[in-house]
Amino acid sequence: MTATDGHGLRADAARNYERIVVAAGQAFEEAGSAVTLEEVARRAGVGVATVYRRFRNREQLIRAVFQHIVAAEIEPAMAVETDDPWRDLVSSLEATVEVLAGRKVVLAIARETRALDLESMRRFVATMDRPLRRAAEAGVVRPELVARDLAAVTIMALATVHPRDPGGADRKRYLALLIDGLRPAPTVLPPPSTPDVHGV
Template sequence: MVTETDTRNETAQRRATRATRPRADAVRNRERIVAAAREMFVEFGPEVPLDEIARRAGVGNATLYRHFPDRDELIHHVVVSVMSRTTDQAEAATAEEADAFDALRRFVHAAADERIGALCPMLSGGFDKDHPELLAERGRLEEAVDRLMTRARQAGRLRDDVAVGDLMVALSQLTRPLPGSACMNFDQFVHRHLQLFLDGLEAPARSVLPGSPATLEDLRRES
């Protein structure tokens, strides 16, 4: 039997749920701000004025600051977003491509489109590299890329003397223009140069690489 008290409690619970659930327009605004920030960090570096990011996102300054009280908070969410979206691309390529090297190739080009090269300039200064959310997303990305490369190597399609660190460094270097540079047509060269890089990854190797494969541990020691 449903009592009046039960009804009041249920009504109160529904109101509380509505109060804590973000409105759809708020979610859309947040996504637009993060997308605009990702683009502008690539073009101009992480010190681009937040007012300019708000303008590109099509929102007011107050809306931006309501979601992201300061620059560090916005940078954190951009980094996490880029990592998460790039990991999704790696997992989709693994699941949908029958050929192991085709999967790796698809991921590399998709990662470029996700602007993964914008991460390095943002991971400096006062950025919290040990934030639990960031560490979780980084681990997820590294595992996904390692699976892609292991699969291609086991299929005999990927040379043996490269590791995940080599791939991530190359992606960063080949997809990041100099902030504020006059090279406005940089994007037209990115996928061409990535394809040249991918040709160099295929087995059998045509040359012996100097040094040793760059592991993820090597990259962490350098950071």
């Protein structure tokens, strides 16, 4: 009987998939969008045919890289729970921004190629739902907040990332400012656009 992972992939195929996606993420960050699937295969230590069998084009590969970042690095940060829901929410947002700040090239390529599809964004937003609900139940955030508000906070903080700030002082400063706006306030936020506008 062939060993499989939770997605029905044979164990060796799952390992190859992981190697390809990790190698692709590193290659894109180091060399930009010019990286070929052949170069990804070389870095992953697999045959070119293996890469093409799993990913028909660069867009599929970039989408897989983003999904892997969410699953391997962001979801675990969001899953951490202590007896302080506010601190958990803040920590998860800080961790998310730090992870994505280190993947600016991948994110830029994903936007350019439209690889960030509806399903990828829904999964990204969904990771933020539980820490937000816990904070809302504890009464430490605005009750009208929804998970996509946290996604917007993340995106706004990432907009302050720039090469002249390698230590991340600006993203930390403005993320703290944005997070402060999540606290309960006497005024209610204006409603968001309909979900169909962003698909989430």
